[in-house]
Amino acid sequence: MNRWIRELSVLGVLGLLLALLAWRAPAFFQLQPLLSLLAREAPALVVACGVAMVILVRQIDISVGSQFSVCSVFAGVLAAAGWPLAAVVPVAVLAGGSLGLVNGLLVAWLGLPSIVVTLATLVALRQGLNLVRQGEFVNLPERIQWLGLPQAQGQWLLITGAVALLALLAWGLRHLAVGRWVYAVGSDAEAARLAGIRPRWVTLVTFVLMGALTGIAAVMNVVQSPQVQPLTGSGLELKAIAAAVVGGVAISGGRGSLWGVLAGLLLLACIAPAMVHLRIDAYWEKAIQGLIILAAVMVEGVRQRRNHGR
Amino acid sequence: MAERPLLVFRQITKSFGAVRALRGVDLEVRAGEVHALLGENGAGKSTLIKVATGAHAPDSGTIHLAGERLERLDPALARRRGIACIYQQPALFPELSVAENLALRLEPTSAWRRVVWSERRRMAATLLSRIGADIDPEREVRTLSMPEQQLVEIASAMGAGARVVIMDEPTASLTRREQERLFGIVTALRREGVAVIYISHRLEEILTLADRVTVLRDGQTVACHARAEVDEAALIRLMVGREVDQLYPASESAPGAVRLELKGLCCRAAGGRPVSLRVRAGEVYGLAGLVGAGRTELARTIFGLTPADAGEVWIDGSRVSIGSPQAAIAQGVAYVPEDRRRHGVVLELPVGQNISLAAWRRIFPLGWLRGDRERSEAEHFVRALSIKTPDTDAAAANLSGGNQQKVALARWLATRPRVLVLDEPTQGVDVGAKSEIHRLVRRFAAEGMAVLLISSDLPEVLGMSDRIGVMRGGELVAELPQGATAMDVMSAALGQTPSEGAA
Amino acid sequence: MGAEPAQLSTVASARASTWRRWLLRYEVLLLAVLIVEWLLFYHFGTTTNRRGVTVGFGTLDRQFDILRHSCEIGLLALALTPVILTGGIDLSVGSLLGLCAVVFGGLTHALGLPLPVAAVVTLLVGAAAGGVNAGLICQLRLPPLIVTLGTYSLFRGLAEAFTRGSVTYSDFPAGFLMLGQGRWAGLPVQAWIFLMVAVGVWIWVHRTFSGRAFRVIGFSPDGARYAGVGVRGQLTAAYVAAGLIAALAALVYTSRLGQAKADAGLGYELFAITAVVLGGTSIFGGRGTVTGTLLGVAAIAVLKNGLATLPVVMRMNAAEELAGLLTGALLLAALAAGKLAERWRRSPAG
Structure with missing residues (x-):
């Protein structure tokens, strides 16, 4: 159980928040709004999984928000052009994967610092999208709304889909050799090399996977609204990184789990609606998010130092 | 004792720049023996280990393992051939569990293979118990003490089927009880037919454990004796060797x-x-x-x-x-540290800036950089210490080790120290x-x-x-x-x- | 001893190639790119309209516009240069700009403080916010990237909370608006401010021991400690100064637009970091110059404004987007070229 202590403590904080809500504002627990909230966060969860894996290999990707926008608009355009959803999904995944490949090649092959590479692709992709689309919204056909299902069913499907994807990735990270390599490379790339693992290859795969997940998330986003607006996803990178850090993924690599990311994201996602229900000024949301990130990193710092003795 | 030697070094030489670390080392290690390697600091032991593990390529000389010549030895090949080294600072994955650390080195490297955790734990437990180490395979390595991490390294070497295990000062940071446990492990390795190259400064350890002792001095093999032929006094004599033959400046x-x-x-x-x-x-x-x-x-x-x-x-x-x-x-008070490249000088910085770094309060009044004063100060020391550098603007990284050391000295002399x-x-x-x-x-x-x-x-x-x-x-x-x-x-x-x- | 003649010959060749080294310096290359860029825009972006008046890139007004618009991001880039030189990063400067703008608006409007007092308090708030970053990074030894990601969210959130997301402070007195809209001695007023800060930071980084210490810390934090450099003190100074300059940028911003809102400076940190890295400062610390940062800022600003004057781009109405795209590509190209050059330089030796 010691292994899960960090995840459990985040869940504990989330539980406290929910208990407070149950006591002060039971209205929070109405099914439909809650369902909408979770469905809205489903794409962010998928993206956060990808970002968490990138952090696990001791890299960072701040371009996910832009990748997400590009994939969303791309998927929207295809859908509007009459493509069936079954064709849109793989193409969006492919598009996201190739964006991830670009980042991955620059980082893993050229050995450039990932923070600067993804800063550049963040700006370039965002502006490139604006250049091509001129801020135009994409009107989506009715048939792909909620995957063609009634709204509630569609929401359920998105939520379970996102969680299932997370579970699958978490399983892979835990039970496939390549998943363990992600941890090994993040923990000590040189030791990994000596153990016969190719760190560059693992890094590249992680970035590509990150992009592919963003593609999936983009489709999950597109089916939730009648239009795609090109600014969708700006700031998503920070939300995803915050969810990972709060959920206990160490920024120094090699430590953390996707279940922690789930807990972290839920905590961050519940703050805004909880504030509404608790009649706290909603404009404090970002400040509180910032404080949570700082608290998480401080807890982590103290824990690290205690473990390293002295 | 007519066994054929397992690992043989012949006339190994290795130089780093002008420093001749090894000048013709011979060493023969047999299977199932504990072979102690003894010598003062700087006698060439660590260089020899690095040659054996493939970290350094020798300039000349040959290495034979079980009669077969090893050429172009690199760390991966050395490990495949069964040469393992337990360093003082183990190279493990700190965030991962003991079982996983062992598994990552021992399991095949195919990416999409299923990881069977129960199997990993069983393997780890078996290996650890084989060397008599009482460590929970589930523990994260960063929570282990240094000796426990060494035990994990030994277990990993055993699991890889190592035929030669090199231990570099394994007892340096161990308590009495941990030492005794380690000795038990070394004895067990010997029983299994593993050749152990054991490096230590502690003579009593060597005399209890070793079957044979090879003494190095100044990068050369000076003697190889069976345990029975030597005592502590003899070993110390062999290590120290000659009287001080170099001329030192008089007080x-x-x-x-x-x-x-x-x-x-x-x-x-x-x-x-x-x-x-x-x-x-x-x-x-x-x-x-x-x-x-x-x-x-x-x-x-x-x-x-x-x-x-x-x-x-x-x-x-x-x-x-x-x-x-x-x-x-x-x-x-001035301190010229041991690790010249990491602490003594800043490699990327020019010689002049390195020299003025500690004495900046004197050289740069009010923290105001003064190129002229810095240059004259640096040129003064370059002359006084005869530092060989193209000019004071050359990066310290471009200098030879001795000249870097003089730059480090100059940095502290510039503070006009009392101590x-x-x-x-x-x-x-x-x-x-x-x-x-x-x-x-x-x-x-x-x-x-x-x-x-x-x-x-x-x-x-x-x-x-x-x-x-x-x-x-x-x-x-x-x-x-x-x-x-x-x-x-x-x-x-x-x-x-x-x-x-x-x- | 055999090494000696070789070393002597290096002395000679080092002197002979001084001018070549100077020409190949990153800043000089960047300056050349900038000049070419400027000339191209001057040539293609300047037109004469029917009434015989010159319009477009070549006009003085346009050049002043470029200056005005690049001041705030330029200030942030200057603030970030010392921080990045130490091997750190500060993502929170854009948010801090927003917070300080709102604080200034609140102080003058809600509290009715006189302008100079409010300005000074705002600067102090900026410095204190930088101190928060510094404390978390130096005292608790937490990673700068995550700490400033947290304060990025915190500072922006505080700005939104203070204004409840919607309050916009406007109606500043004309005297204050001079700062962002007026001219002094022929140049926009904020250009003078920018120039002063630039000279100040340049002196700090290149002419004082503190700047030397930033580099040493960036190259080797351990090496700095062993040399008796006060690492904590220097780092604290760098982050506090970043906060202070961000507050100054907030004042300029407020004055230029005549209003203070919580979203002031949103995303500016990205452009500022881009400018610094494009200017040749290593994200790992140690290497970099203030001149490089200024050239990086100028390259981005000229690109953005120059593109807007090209007839083709005007027809597409896509100057900003194209500039962003090109800036990102330029940044990647600069990084990749540097890396490949380094590999190529090393391969014959090793």
Whole structure:
């Protein structure tokens, strides 16, 4: 159980928040709004999984928000052009994967610092999208709304889909050799090399996977609204990184789990609606998010130092 | 004993720049024996290990494993062939569990293979119990102590089917009980037919464990004996070898008043023990001892890097408190650290900027950079210490080891120190630069500095020091006058009084 | 001893190639790119309209516009240069700009403080916010990236909370608006401010020991400690100064637009970091110059404004987007070229 202590403590904080809500504002627990909230966060969860894996290999990707926008608009355009959803999904995944490949090649092959590479692709992709689309919204056909299902069913499907994807990735990270390599490379790339693992290859795969997940998330986003607006996803990178850090993924690599990311994201996602229900000024949301990130990193710092003795 | 040797080194040589680390080493290790490798610091043991594990390619000479010549040895090949090395600082994945650390090295490297955790745990438990280590395979490696991490390394070597296991000072940081457990493991390895190359400074260990002993000196094999043929005194003689044959500059001045006095000084937080000693102005006080005897730790405490939490420092008769390197500089204490490339100089920085770095308060009034003053200061030291550099704007990285060391010295001389602490000032420096540095140290003393010279190079300590303090286990165990012999120093450092050694 | 003649010959060749080294310096290359860029825009972006008046890139007004618009991001880039030189990063400067703008608006409007007092308090708030970053990074030794990611969210959140997301402070007195809209001695007023800060930071980084210490810390934090450099003090100074300059940028911003809102400076940190890295400062610390940062800022600003004057781009109405795209590509190209050059330089030796 010691292994899960960090995840459990985040869940504990989330539980406290929910208990407070149950006591002060039971209205929070109405099914439909809650369902909408979770469905809205489903794409962010998928993206956060990808970002968490990138952090696990001791890299960072701040371009996910832009990748997400590009994939969303791309998927929207295809859908509007009459493509069936079954064709849109793989193409969006492919598009996201190739964006991830670009980042991955620059980082893993050229050995450039990932923070600067993804800063550049963040700006370039965002502006490139604006250049091509001129801020135009994409009107989506009715048939792909909620995957063609009634709204509630569609929401359920998105939520379970996102969680299932997370579970699958978490399983892979835990039970496939390549998943363990992600941890090994993040923990000590040189030791990994000596153990016969190719760190560059693992890094590249992680970035590509990150992009592919963003593609999936983009489709999950597109089916939730009648239009795609090109600014969708700006700031998503920070939300995803915050969810990972709060959920206990160490920024120094090699430590953390996707279940922690789930807990972290839920905590961050519940703050805004909880504030509404608790009649706290909603404009404090970002400040509180910032404080949570700082608290998480401080807890982590103290824990690290205690473990390293002295 | 007519067995064919398992691992054979023939006439291995290796140079780093002008430094000849190995000049023709022969070594034969048999299966199922514990072969001790003995020698002073700098005799070439670590270089030899690195050649054996493929980390360094030898300049000449041959390596045979089980009769087969190993060419173009690299770390991966060495491991495949069953040569494993347990370093003092194990190279494990700190965030991962013990079982996983073992598995990552031992399992096949196919990416999409299923990981069976129960199997990993069972394998880890088996390996750990085989070497008698009581470690939970589930624990994260970063929560293990250093000796426990060594045990994990040994288990990994066993799991990889190592035929040769090299142990580099495995007991350096171990408690008595941990040592005994390790000895049990070494004996078990021998029983399984593994060749163990055992490197240690602790003679009593070698005499209990080893079947044969090879002694290195100055990069050459001087002797190989069976355990029964030698005793401690003989080993010390072999290690020390010749009398001091190099010419050391004579002391030019009579020591003056007490300049530096430590009274029970230590930093407990960093694991230090109280040390008291006095160094006079104009005196070179040599600090001898084995690696890990606590000399560097003492120096770091004097210099305020790990500020003292007990004891007192007196300089020129007044008590001073040194809580940081800045305070040390203000009190006229200078420390030239052991790790030249990481701490002594900033490699990317030009020579001139390296020299002015510590004395900036004097050279740059009010923190205002003055190129002219910096240049004249740097040129002064380049001349005075005859530092070979194209100009003072060349990056320190472009200089040879000896000249980098002189730059590090210049940096601290520029602070005009009263107390100069030198930590292994001639390590990895070629012969010419070495004797130049010796002459400089003498001159500094003659100018009135109190010099504390930490050195593992015995002839250097003997030749340079006006008095010699010997440290062991964090404490000052002996103070010897000038004219002490290598035997005296080694005996004290190894924890043998001469009479005991003779007995 | 055999090495000696070789070393002597390096002395000679080092002197002979001084001018070549100077020409190949990153800043000089960047300056050349900038000049070419400017000339191209001057040529293609300047037209004469029917009434015989010159319009477009070549006009003085346009050049002043470029200056005005690049001041705030330029200030942030200057603030970030020392921080990045130490091997750190500060993502929170854009948010801090927003917070300080709102604080200034609140102080003058809600509390009715006189302008100079409010300005000074705002600067102090900026410095204190920088101090928060510094404390977390130096005292608790937490990673700068995550700490400033947290304060990025915190500072912006505080700005939104203070204004409840919607309050916009406007109606500043004309005297204050001079700062962002007026001219002094022929140049826009904020250009003078920018120039002063630039000279100040340049002196700090290149002419004082503190700047030397930033580099040393960036190259080797351990090496700095062993040399008796006060690492904590220097780092604290760098982050506090970053906060202070961000507050100054907030004042300029407020004055230029005549209003203070919580979203002031949103995303500016990205452009500022881009400018610094494009200017040749290593994200790992140690290497970099203030001149490089200024050239990086100028390259981005000229690109953005120059593109807007090209007839083709005007027809597409896509100057900003194209500039962003090109800036990102330029940044990647600069990085990749540097890396490949380094590999190529090393391969014959090793």
